[in-house]
Each structure stands twice: as C-alpha cells, then as structure tokens.
Amino acid sequence: MKLNQIRMVLFGSFLLVIALFGFRLQIEPFEPYDQKIPNTDLSFSMVPIPAGAFIMGTPSEQKGHQVDEAPQRKIQLDAFWMGTHEVTWDLFELFLDKNLEIGISTKPLSHQVDGLSRPSTPYLDMTFGMGKASKPAVGMTQYGAIQYCRWLYLKTGIFYRLPTEAEWEYAARAGSNESYFFGSDANLINDYAIYIENSNKTTSTIGSKAPNPWGLYDMLGNVMEWTGDFYAAYEDDSNQNINPKVVSEQLYPQVLRGGHYESEAEDLRVGRRFASDPVWKQLDPQIPKSRWWFPEAPFVGMRVVRPLKVPSESEIHAYFDRVPPADF
Template sequence: MSNEQHEDHIKNSDSGGESPVKTAAALLLESDMDCYLTVNGDDQGELNKNTPRRFFLSAGNHLINAVTPDGLVEKEWVQASNDKEVAHLIYLAEEHAQAQAKLREQKEALKGPLGIEGSSVEQIQLEQMTAATQVGIPKIFRDGPDTPEMVVIPAGSYRMGEVSDKHKVTIAHPFAVGKYTITVAEWKRFVVSGETTYSPVDNGWTGDNLPVTNVNFIHAQAYVRWLSTKTGKTYRLLSEAEWEYACRAGSVTEYYWGDELGKNNCNCQDSKSEWSCKRASPVGSFAPNAFGLHDMLGNVWEWVEDTWHDTYSGAPTDGKAWSSCGAISTLSNQEWRVLRGGSWIIDPRDARSAVRFMSDQSSRNSYTGFRIARTLP
C-alpha cells in the first residue's frame, strides 16, 4: 500500500457524533481502481486508486460496499472489527475490464438485426410453422370449442425497448399467444361456469366481439387460472418481454406496420378509424401483424405479468416475467403492474411497440383489457 492515507472516523450513534468511539479499531481500505464507498449504508465518498483510507469502526460487524463510478462492478462484504487494525485490498479492475468488454460486445450485437428482425412475412410465418410442427400442434389452434383462438410464436432473440435504449432478449422456447384480446363473449363463459361472479360493466357498448374491459390484473389472473383448469393446459399472462416480441413480429419500426401511424391501422387517437376516441372496436377489425396477431397496438391496454420497474436495468433477458422488487402504489398499497399496447383513447405516441405504462393492479376502466398466453410442451 502507498504511504498516502486518509483517516475517517465512523462515529457511534450513541456518542452524539462528537468523537470516535474509544473502542474503535482501524480498517485500512485500498482499491486497484477508483470507486465509491458506503459503510453501513452511509456514503463515504470516493476511494481513489492506490490511495488508502483508514476508517475507525466500533467493535462489531460492518457492511462495506464499493462500486465503480459507472456502476458496472460492485463489491459488498461484512467486515468484522475488533481491537486490531485490518487492511483490505478491494480488487475491482479485472472484473471491471471484463464487464466493459461484455458491454461492448452487447452494444455491437445491438447494432444489427437479431433473430427474425427484418425478415419477410413469409420467412416469419415459416418460422411459426416450424415451431408448431416441433411441438405437434397447428400454427393456429384452440384447446376446445369454447376456448380462445391461439397462435404459435417461435422462439428467438430480438432487441427490446426504445430505439435509444435497447437490450437483447432471448426467448428459448416457443409459446402461444391469443389471436385477439379476451372478448366479452369469452368472459361471459367464465361467468356462466360459476367460477366468477364478476360481470364487468359494458360502458354502454353493444357486442360480444368487443374486448372485455373494466377488468383488473387480479381478474385477468382469475381467468387464466380457470382456463388452465378447464383445459388442463398452462394458460397465463404474457411477460412484458414476450408481449413486445409478439407485438413486433420481427419489425424494428415504431409500429409493427411502419414508423408512421398511418390511416386505419389501429384504434387510437388520430388513427382515422371509425372508433377512434369513441370506444373500443370489435377484435380483429384491423390487419394483423406478421405473426397473425390482431390489435396488439391500440384498442385496449393489455395487462402483462410483470411488476413495474422504471427502467430495464436488471430485467430478465430470457423473456421471463420480472415479478420481484416492483413498485408499490402509495395510495392503495397494491403492486404496480405493466400495461402494454395503448388504447382507443390514447395519443398515438403512446401506442407504439416499445411504450410501457403502469397501473395499480386493482385498477379497472373502459380502456384496459388483457390477452393471454399458453406455455407449450
């Protein structure tokens, strides 16, 4: 260690903060690269490379955290303190170099198309047929005469998120997605089954082929549990990563049909549809995406499985739902959940493939519904 040393007194809260505790022992910290320190959660500022700092700690165990300025590498450990001075060298440089190299590789990979991105509709549908053949079911199927129509989605990788902030997601196994959002008729079958007594209000709209609305996240979960029991198959909500993969269907544009909203491509504000800003449209009223899925953008927001996180930092990259450590509503003490796709009343900028929104999981309204997924063998 070098001879340049900085002494820091970590004060005991019972001492009034006036002087270091008499029983304090010294901890001498040095790092092989610049980093920031916290001791027991308290910010201790920067520890410069090869420049030791001495801390006086009371007897007992102390939580030490060191993180590089760019946040790529973090080390945390419990340091015991007694009556002897302890020297600790924090090794960060090698791991940081590896993390930087991996980050460069990831950025390089994100410069070009991944998987089916940019493929023709014919190529994408061939991938679907291949996936369906592998699992032994038709590309479009039902598990019973009164069950939702499902579409097989092939496994693959893609670049998730806004153009300025994409990350790679790899979905290892094919899965199935509802061709449409769950309809009023499909929800009525749930009510008739006796497994729910909840009949959502119809907003004054008429038609069994409309998307069911006024259903919250909890209602959606009850529906997929019932459908799973009814069919003996594993139905669920999509993860957020699965939803965007299914929505994009190989597209890299703002909407799955292009970079401009255009005319009559979906039901949202300024989309020139007969329902825009008036009400939800019957499912399947617009052309499907390359996977054959309808209304992935506009019409109604769709609940997905994930809890809300402000960014994708730390999100799963395997397509699974991010269901831990999500945000909690301070008003209702309920988890915030993710909604995707936009609605009949939303600004078109909020009806793009990459846009995400959050809502209290108990919230229900006339512009939110849900789409289902099924796990395949």
C-alpha cells in the same frame, strides 16, 4: 442377461421413447390452433410465436420515446402461443357468471370449476355502454385476468397465462425494430389500430383491422392489455435477459401494453409502456376495494399466451395462487 440382450432391451426402450415423443409432437404440433371451451360452442384462436431474440425498448431518437423505454437490451425468449385476439365478453362472461356457464354448458360443471372463486358482481355496467358482441372484455384487474386464466386451465387442462412484458413486445414487434410492426410511418396506423382518430371513443369489434406479420390482431389500440409483470425500470443485466419477468409483492404499478381506443398514435408504439393506477378504483365504494374490477378503466383488457414448455404442476399453482395485497 447376456450383453446382446441388454443392448436389445436398451435399444427397444430408446425406440419407445422416440415413438412416444414423436406421438406427442403429432398431437401437439407447434402451429396455429383453435381452443374450444369444452361443452360449449365457443372457442378462441392461438398462433405460434417462435423462440428468438430481439432488442427490447426504444432508442432515444425515436419520436415519442419515453425514459422508461431505455436502456435497450437484447432479450432471449422461449417459444409460446399467443391469442390472435383480445379476450372477448362472450368468453370472459362464462368465467364471470357461474349461472351463465351452467346455462350454456352441455354437461354439468366439474367440481373444480363449480368451486372456482369468481369475480364479485360489479355494481355498474362494466361494458361502459360500449357493447359486448365480439368486443373485448374490459375493466378487469390483473388479478381478475389471472383468475380467468385459472378458469381456462380448469376447463381445458391447458395452462394459459398472461404474457410477460418481454413476450408482449416481442410478439407485437414480429421482427420489427421500428416504432410499429409496420415501420415508423404513423400515417399507416389507421390500417392496423383502433385509436383516437378512428374509434369514436369506443372499443371496436376484435379483428376489424389488419393483423401484424405473426397473425395477431389489435396488438396496437382497441384496449390496453395486461402483462404479468410489475412495472420497474429497465436494467441491462445479462443475467436477467433470458425469459425475463419482474415480480413484486406490491399491488401497484403493474405493466400494460398496446395503447387503447383513445390513445394518440405515439402511444401505440410497440415499445410504449403503461402502468396500472389506483385512481382507476376511486369510484369503488368497497373497503378494501375489489380485487376484480377497475370501475374507471374501460380501456383495460387482456390477451392470453400458452408457453410451449409446460411448467410443473407446482409452478402452475404458484402462478394462480398469488393473492394481491388488500387495496384500501
């Protein structure tokens, strides 16, 4: 083959790659979208969170500062989408109840979804009398939240997961370095959060307060939200400051963020950290105790993210297949 012919073949291949890449960008632009649950009328909304850097943690002079919020350090994160709202009962119950999923679906379930391991049936009302209509699902363990993400993956073919602790704080801050994404004046919090002063000690309909600048509702208050991280002390280690994630084989404690409907204003600060507690299972009579439910945690919920950079299939399965140690 002559040199000019080789050049033409290589150039043609280059154009093909560019065309395919451009086509991919056209069908998956990095912009807000609604994720439909196939074969149902249900969907949820996602917004893009741009890649960037921020200062994670809080300064000691911030009102309400806790020692576990320091030292502050600069974190660099890749781009991702995040759910505009906390996962609601109508979405979570399709995963929880196979018969409900079958009943609402317009087509038979695939064998993968049909064979999915699902939560054990709770022995009490996991809404805690707070209702379900457009309200956040509550009481699931971190494992249960991750398995819900597995169900979403099998239903949609798209990898959803829990946010890392750093991703959660970055998204909640939305560019702010203050106590809250709207500044440091706690008197304004009623416009943005469901908390002790306005909740009547119950969860509220998602999106009933104003969103943060990135279009995320209820990041502060309503229910605490699971992250995928193990709770550990912060370390200002430059080798751990790019897309950080803390993993452990221990079951407790894991990190939750955002505060909830009975939190005080200071506990809604975007830098505030919370740790899961085995006392949330003390009413569970099972031995070992359920991997799925916290029967004394009506304040715990979840929100999903989707990374712009899609992990490999083996990484996805490794994320979903981690089984927590038995909880006695």
